[in-house]
Amino acid sequence: MMKLEFIVPITINNTAHPLPDDPRTSLLDFLRRDCGLTGTKKGCDHGQCGACTVIVNGQRINSCLSLAVMHDGDSVTTIEGLGTPDAPSPMQKAFLEHDGFQCGYCTPGQICSATAMLQEIANNMPSDASESLDGPIKPTPEEIRERMSGNLCRCGAYANIIAAISEVAEGDAA
Amino acid sequence: MRPFQYARPDSLDHATQLTAPEDTMAIAGGTNLIDLMKLQVETPQELIDINRLTMGEIADTDDGGLRIGALATNTATAAHDRVRSDYPLLARAILAGATQQLRNKATTGGNLCQRTRCYYFTNIDQPCNKRDPGSGCGAIKGIARLHAILGTSNHCIATYPGDMAVAMAALDAQVLITREGEKERTVPVRDFHRLPGDTPEKDNVLEAGEIITGVTLPAPVEGKQIYRKVRERSSYAFALVSVAAVVAMTDGRISRANLAFGGIAHKPWHDPRLSELLVGETPSAAVFDKAADLLLEDAQGYGENDFKIPLTRRALAATLADATGVEL
Ligand SMILES: Cc1cc2nc3c(=O)[nH]c(=O)nc-3n(C[C@H](O)[C@H](O)[C@H](O)COP(=O)(O)OP(=O)(O)OC[C@H]3O[C@@H](n4cnc5c(N)ncnc54)[C@H](O)[C@@H]3O)c2cc1C
Ligand code: SF4
Numbered sequence: 001m002m003k004l005e006f007i008v009p010i011t012i013n014n015t016a017h018p019l020p021d022d023p024r025t026s027l028l029d030f031l032r033r034d035c036g037l038t039g040t041k042k043g044c045d046h047g048q049c050g051a052c053t054v055i056v057n058g059q060r061i062n063s064c065l066s067l068a069v070m071h072d073g074d075s076v077t078t079i080e081g082l083g084t085p086d087a088p089s090p091m092q093k094a095f096l097e098h099d100g101f102q103c104g105y106c107t108p109g110q111i112c113s114a115t116a117m118l119q120e121i122a123n124n125m126p127s128d129a130s131e132s133l134d135g136p137i138k139p140t141p142e143e144i145r146e147r148m149s150g151n152l153c154r155c156g157a158y159a160n161i162i163a164a165i166s167e168v169a170e171g172d173a174a
Numbered sequence: 175m176r177p178f179q180y181a182r183p184d185s186l187d188h189a190t191q192l193t194a195p196e197d198t199m200a201i202a203g204g205t206n207l208i209d210l211m212k213l214q215v216e217t218p219q220e221l222i223d224i225n226r227l228t229m230g231e232i233a234d235t236d237d238g239g240l241r242i243g244a245l246a247t248n249t250a251t252a253a254h255d256r257v258r259s260d261y262p263l264l265a266r267a268i269l270a271g272a273t274q275q276l277r278n279k280a281t282t283g284g285n286l287c288q289r290t291r292c293y294y295f296t297n298i299d300q301p302c303n304k305r306d307p308g309s310g311c312g313a314i315k316g317i318a319r320l321h322a323i324l325g326t327s328n329h330c331i332a333t334y335p336g337d338m339a340v341a342m343a344a345l346d347a348q349v350l351i352t353r354e355g356e357k358e359r360t361v362p363v364r365d366f367h368r369l370p371g372d373t374p375e376k377d378n379v380l381e382a383g384e385i386i387t388g389v390t391l392p393a394p395v396e397g398k399q400i401y402r403k404v405r406e407r408s409s410y411a412f413a414l415v416s417v418a419a420v421v422a423m424t425d426g427r428i429s430r431a432n433l434a435f436g437g438i439a440h441k442p443w444h445d446p447r448l449s450e451l452l453v454g455e456t457p458s459a460a461v462f463d464k465a466a467d468l469l470l471e472d473a474q475g476y477g478e479n480d481f482k483i484p485l486t487r488r489a490l491a492a493t494l495a496d497a498t499g500v501e502l
């Protein structure tokens with residue numbers, strides 16, 4: 001049996017971290033427990049809620065359904081890496097301005113997801129809500145709803161979440 | 175999650191060697207396997223991470239078709255220029271499934287091999303012949319809303335839950351499979367998944383040590399391509415019933431009708447008799463009804479899923495109406 005030596009670390013918010021010894025560790029548990037990055041939340045632990053969404057090499061994924069050991073060499077961005085209370089990212093700022101949350105539990109996942117989502121639209125990637133597969137794709141409320149359907153909000157702050165994302169999307173387009 | 179050894183082969187040959195023992199499993203995106211390992215439905219002793227093998231390419235084939243690598247993500251496939259222009263049915267089916275977060279990890283091979291969403295299968299405290307052969311089937315006479323109406327057995331009535339493979343069945347794609355020391359074999363997507371019979375533990379024709387390397391789509395054919403998915407909510411839900419269709423018309427008559435159905439059987443359901451019946455006909459509600467009669471001639475409900483029989487009939491009619499321009 002080949003023994004794996006993880007010489008290449010995982011990079012989280014621009015800081016290198018050694019990988020865990022137990023291959024069972026999900027990327028989510030690794031972030032929260034081993035790296036102390038508790039901004040990323042565990043809702044369902046089964047890919048159903050999106051609270052654990054982080055951005056890996058530019059793409060949003062559910063960190064609960066990925067093993068940390070599979071990510072050597074990868075670059076992960078969590079909510080802590082997007083901005084800070086003093087220097088929030090445009091999406092973080094918009095969620096504050098539009099009250100895009102109530103309890104806030106789903107919010108880190110929503111913001112990571114929305115940040116990557118606008119990039120997907122900019123790259124002209126179609127969604128189930130896109131009328132044509134040929135683009136160009138506009139960030140309409142219908143598109144945003146469909147593309148954000150992997151992030152559930154138990155408090156039902158959806159209207160304000162869409163308002164926040166729309167504002168950033170319009171800023172991007174301008 | 176049960177403890178397991180983790181290994182990462184450096185070649186396809188090595189991967190087929192490592193996955194040959196009974197208790198080992200390949201892991202690709204992990205979105206289905208890790209979920210089931212947490213539930214202890216899957217308990218591999220060894221996990222073989224195939225992600226660093228070069229099987230992610232999407233490339234033209236010599237005969238004008240397209241080869242989609244086993245590790246191509248669902249996102250990459252749905253966004254691929256030729257998939258969008260020549261096989262929009264496939265792009266639509268993928269985009270109608272799961273969420274962007276999941277599709278970013280989900281792969282061609284993993285999506286084909288994803289397991290049923292039967293609630294008894296995913297709960298280890300319940301009887302289930304698929305998970306624990308001989309323990310009985312909880313769903314027959316139980317909660318069977320998601321379950322099959324065609325091709326069931328008295329051992330299992332589960333459905334194959336995916337969308338991508340339903341489109342691939344309508345497009346008549348081929349699965350490429352390799353094992354140690356043997357040359358690649360090719361299995362039509364239509365024959366890749368099995369019916370449950372008395373061995374429901376086997377979802378598909380893959381043997382231990384076999385790895386899917388990709389799927390090939392034949393050169394595109396003329397016709398309108400439609401994926402119609404009926405589900406409990408308008409996004410992020412598995413299909414109750416889905417219809418994948420490639421339908422062409424010539425001089426007011428149907429000249430091609432390649433159809434496959436999701437959510438109603440243990441496999442993407444393809445009935446070659448439908449194309450025979452429909453081709454040459456002038457499309458009308460009566461003709462669509464005749465096609466549904468044929469498709470559903472042996473359909474059987476299990477109480478909670480009885481609704482799927484009329485739902486399939488209507489989904490088929492709506493798809494054919496859309497494809498042929500008939501007003502229902
Ligand atoms: C909340 C949720 C909602 C979902 N909704 C939908 C939906 O609406 N429609 C839909 O179609 N799907 C849906 N899915 C399922 C999703 O599409 C699958 O989980 C995904 O496609 C599996 O791909 P993967 O690469 O992550 O597979 P993995 O989890 O890595 O593997 C799955 C299985 O495939 C085997 N395998 C993987 N690659 C190979 C290979 N190359 N050769 C041989 N065996 C291989 C593995 O051994 C394992 O048994 C949903 C999933 C979740 C969690
Ligand atoms: S339908 Fe199949 S998967 Fe579901 S409980 Fe019965 S045997 Fe198990």
Ligand code: FES
Nearest residue numbers: 043044045050064
């Ligand atoms: S915690 Fe990962 S999707 Fe819910």
Ligand code: FES
Nearest residue numbers: 102104153154155
């Ligand atoms: S703000 Fe409470 S779950 Fe979304």
